[in-house]
Amino acid sequence: xxxxxxxxxxxxxxxxxxxxxxxxxxxxxxxxxxxxxxxxxxxxxxxxxxxxxxxxxxxxxxxxxxxxxxxxxxxxxxxxxxxxxxxxxxxxxxxxxxxxxxxxxxxxxxxxxxxxxxxxxxxxxxxxxxxxxxxxxxxxxxxxxxxxxxxxxxxxxxxxxxxxxxxxxxxxxxxxxxxxxxxxxxxxxxxxxxxxxxxxxxxxxxxxxxxxxxxxxxxxxxxxxxxxxxxxxxxxxxxxxxxxxxxxxxxxxxxxxxxxxxxx
Amino acid sequence: xxxxxxxxxxxxxxxxxxxxxxxxxxxxxxxxxxxxxxxxxxxxxxxxxxxxxxxxxxxxxxxxxxxxxxxxxxxxxxxxxxxxxxxxxxxxxxxxxxxxxxxxxxxxxxxxxxxxxxxxxxxxxxxxxxxxxxxxxxxxxxxxxxxxxxxxxxxxxxxxxxxxxxxxxxxxxxxxxxxxxxxxxxxxxxxxxxxxxxxxxxxxxxxxxxxxxxxxxxxxxxxxxxxxxxxxxxxxxxxxxxxxxxxxxxxxxxxxxxxxxxxx
Numbered sequence: 001x002x003x004x005x006x007x008x009x010x011x012x013x014x015x016x017x018x019x020x021x022x023x024x025x026x027x028x029x030x031x032x033x034x035x036x037x038x039x040x041x042x043x044x045x046x047x048x049x050x051x052x053x054x055x056x057x058x059x060x061x062x063x064x065x066x067x068x069x070x071x072x073x074x075x076x077x078x079x080x081x082x083x084x085x086x087x088x089x090x091x092x093x094x095x096x097x098x099x100x101x102x103x104x105x106x107x108x109x110x111x112x113x114x115x116x117x118x119x120x121x122x123x124x125x126x127x128x129x130x131x132x133x134x135x136x137x138x139x140x141x142x143x144x145x146x147x148x149x150x151x152x153x154x155x156x157x158x159x160x161x162x163x164x165x166x167x168x169x170x171x172x173x174x175x176x177x178x179x180x181x182x183x184x185x186x187x188x189x190x191x192x193x194x195x196x197x198x199x200x201x202x203x204x205x206x207x208x209x210x211x212x213x214x215x216x217x218x219x220x221x222x223x224x225x226x227x228x229x230x231x232x233x234x235x236x237x238x239x240x241x242x243x244x245x246x247x248x249x250x251x252x253x254x255x256x257x258x259x260x261x262x263x264x
Numbered sequence: 265x266x267x268x269x270x271x272x273x274x275x276x277x278x279x280x281x282x283x284x285x286x287x288x289x290x291x292x293x294x295x296x297x298x299x300x301x302x303x304x305x306x307x308x309x310x311x312x313x314x315x316x317x318x319x320x321x322x323x324x325x326x327x328x329x330x331x332x333x334x335x336x337x338x339x340x341x342x343x344x345x346x347x348x349x350x351x352x353x354x355x356x357x358x359x360x361x362x363x364x365x366x367x368x369x370x371x372x373x374x375x376x377x378x379x380x381x382x383x384x385x386x387x388x389x390x391x392x393x394x395x396x397x398x399x400x401x402x403x404x405x406x407x408x409x410x411x412x413x414x415x416x417x418x419x420x421x422x423x424x425x426x427x428x429x430x431x432x433x434x435x436x437x438x439x440x441x442x443x444x445x446x447x448x449x450x451x452x453x454x455x456x457x458x459x460x461x462x463x464x465x466x467x468x469x470x471x472x473x474x475x476x477x478x479x480x481x482x483x484x485x486x487x488x489x490x491x492x493x494x495x496x497x498x499x500x501x502x503x504x505x506x507x508x509x510x511x512x513x514x515x516x517x518x519x520x521x522x523x524x525x526x527x528x
Binding site for chain 2: 255
């Protein structure tokens with residue numbers, strides 16, 4: 001089979017090495033895509049899966065001064081099995097300690113933060129629309145936007161327990177939660193009585209959901225695609241480009257890290 | 265019927281008026297769309313059709329100093345029936361006089377020029393890919409790019425007299441002419457042996473043609489949509505946004521004119 005559970009001996013501690021005991025590691029869609037071979041990063045096999053998590057330092061080599069036993073560390077970059085930062089420069093200690101927060105800090109909240117910061121200069125009172133709003137990134141967007149005074153319109157799929165989900169997202173700080181079907185209904189006008197049309201749309205779905213979301217974007221607004229859960233292309237009427245001057249971009253946190261590795 | 269040919273009396277010449285005799289007026293797709301009511305500009309009816317052309321000044325009012333009888337003029341902005349610039353500020357005398365050039369100067373070549381200039385900083389030796397390459401804009405792109413040392417890859421639909429069309433576009437300065445079908449063939453590699461992958465793609469078609477053209481765009485490259493001859497949406501795989509960071513924009517010369525009316 002493709003995946004195998006294997007016990008490994010812990011390597012002998014080198015002068016610049018650090019031994020880390022993994023405390024928690026989430027599974028992201030990207031991790032599954034990497035195993036499927038559909039991700040643009042292919043690791044030489046055999047490889048250890050997973051790209052984020054949190055660990056406790058057990059032991060450090062005699063040249064390591066920046067870390068000490070008991071410290072918590074998270075991986076400095078995405079990639080298979082990178083749970084042990086080998087160089088002290090790569091250390092990044094999370095400020096807050098609940099294990100679930102630390103373990104899921106390096107991918108989704110970073111994606112959410114950069115997308116809110118890098119594409120449109122949003123001011124308090126401005127609004128953002130996003131689909132897959134109950135995803136890891138989506139929930140981070142809601143909380144970061146809330147803390148910044150930016151209003152969020154959150155699109156989710158209809159489901160039997162919709163009201164519970166709405167309640168949960170509102171508790172996180174969502175201003176509006178709507179279903180994909182509602183996007184094309186005249187009632188959407190009511191949403192825009194209290195907040196302006198969004199200048200930024202965050203797309204993790206593709207297909208129809210994206211096209212419908214795009215209707216509500218301000219002229220000259222930007223849609224950023226960072227996922228494709230529907231496994232369908234982004235479809236845009238040419239008139240949106242020509243007559244509304246919408247701008248379509250993409251975001252990939254792994255590439256962002258590479259591009260900004262200097263300023264780490 | 266919707267369209268009517270009508271003889272009108274020439275209005276009496278006011279102090280700031282100019283009488284212009286129309287020499288030539290082309291019909292653009294946008295003119296037809298306006299009559300169909302599918303264009304975002306709707307003129308109050310009854311309206312005179314057409315948005316560009318060239319005319320000769322026959323007579324000027326006594327306050328007009330910037331124009332004199334015999335001058336050639338073209339309309340200063342797009343819009344129904346604007347063949348008579350009423351204010352001397354709107355005068356724009358074409359430098360070159362062949363009537364066909366003057367009559368078609370204000371829409372397509374401007375579109376071509378701005379799209380080449382405003383989205384990517386292209387240097388001599390860089391390349392551009394465009395579909396509908398035999399359109400008015402397409403031919404202008406070929407000539408302006410050629411004059412700037414920029415290489416063009418020109419996509420056209422297959423047709424019985426393809427070799428004649430290829431010859432004509434090559435004579436205008438095209439570097440490569442390919443059919444839509446060729447875009448997904450391995451032979452496209454040969455094109456990129458002599459020139460770099462394009463940083464800019466110009467899209468006037470939509471649908472499959474656009475998706476295929478997008479494959480050849482450089483990472484971080486820009487595709488500008490300015491038309492939708494296929495009457496199909498632009499379709500983009502989410503991976504192109506996320507992993508190749510392509511940027512999609514739109515262009516509309518009418519909006520550009522409005523945005524830059526100050527610097528006229």
